Amino acid sequence: MRVRDRVVVVTGASSGIGRVTAEAFARKGCAVVLAARRAEALQAAARDCERRRGARALAVPTDVTDAGAVEDLARRAVERFGRIDVWVNAAAVTVFGSFEEVPLEDFRKVLDVNVMGYVHGARAALRVMREQDHGTLVNVSSVVGVVSQPYSHAYGMSQHAVRALGAGLRQELALEGVKGVHVCTVLPATIDTPFFEHAANYTGRKAVAMPPVYSPERVAHAIVDLVRVPRREVVVGPTGRSMVLESRMxxxxxxxxxxRQVDRTHLSRKEPAPATQGNLHVPTPGTGAAHGGWGGRRHTAVRRLGTAAALAGAAAGARRLMRTPAP
Structure with a gap:
């Protein structure tokens, strides 16, 4: 599918992956419909999108746990732009804590947002896409949907569920002979967003981005590519791909x-943290942010420079061997 001039709905668009993804589609000249709970942050994100090649943007404050609100989101997108070509489910929350200490209301909230929010989005999107006989649904999951972690049980369960949702929908569409509608799942490794700062936390230790950290632009690029060439699942980040492969072997x-990695690098051993519900029940105020300050762009650039230097060194070594006369 040609990306330019598509109509794209993105949930979780007020910050992080969702926000950067909306901007990436806006740069392609797409009309973007942004959804999230925070009206102020959503409007700021919409203005950023409109600066990209004069893209059209519509901000629709939406709580994805409300099925009616998500149906209204789809209705407003169609009323404004006539169709929905791409729907990106990217709204997610998390809670850190030992299994027995996380309040059940927080546990349920994570599952409600991360699982039922995606169910609501998928239902609203597929209803429109079936009628059009075309469209791409992209569910943003995580490598944690393959390799679970301690102290984030609700989040890990939700990411496994998102993968299962995508697989089941693909099978159902295939059995029904629907060829123009695609369902794709994206599994990022650790991404530089405000996600960890806004998390609920009952561990007593500050949650930090577990290295290596990648930029949200990398995820957005993968999502845009899926619209061009749909695939079942895409893992974002070399470390994530290695983890998925290792988990199979x-x-x-x-x-x-x-x-061990979570205990050593995901929960700080130096910085304590008070118990907090984070943004689970009440959205974080402000205009939102795409990045979390974990250095995703810088670390990615350093890794690429290191790889380039290694390749250059190997090439130079090969040339020297070729010039060395045989004994």
């Missing part, structure tokens, strides 16, 4: 490795 070892 040595699941027990991968679980132990992930447990």
């Amino acid at each position: 040595a699941p027990g070892m991968t679980e132990r490795m992930m447990a």
Whole structure:
């Protein structure tokens, strides 16, 4: 599918991956419909999109846990732009804490947003796309949907559920002979967004982005590519791809490795943190932000420079060997 001039709905568009994804489609000349709970942040994100090649943007404050609100989001998108070509489910929340200490109301909220929010989005999107006989639904999951983590049980469960949702929908569409509608799942590794800062936390330790950290632009690029060439699942980040592969070959070892990694680098051993419900029940005030200050862009650039230097060194070594006369 040609990306230019598409109509794209993005949930979770007030910050992080959702916000950057909306901007990426706006740069392609697409009309974007932005949805999230925070009206102020959503309007700011819409203005940013409109600065990209004069793209058309519509901000629709939406709580994805409300099925009626999500149906209204789809209705307003169609009324304004005539169709929905792409729907990106990217609204997500999380809570850190030991299994027995996380309040059940917080546990349920994570599942309600991350699972039922995607169900509501998928239903609203597919109803329109079936009628059009074309469209791409993109569900943003996580590598945690393949390799679970300690202290974030609700989030891990939700990401496994998102993968299962995508697989089930693809099978159903195939059995019904629907060829113009695609369902894709994106599984990012650790991404530089405000996600961790806004998380609910009952561990007593500050939640930080677990290295290596990648930029949200990398995820947005993968999502745009899925509209061009739809695929079942795409893992974003070389480390994420390695983890997924290792989990298939040595699941027990991968679980132990992930447990140690989370304990050492995902929850700070130096900075304490008070118990908080984060943004689970009340949205974080303000105009929102795309990045979390974890250095995703810088770390990505450093890794690329290191790779380039290594390749250049290998090439130089190969040239020297070729010039060395045979004994």
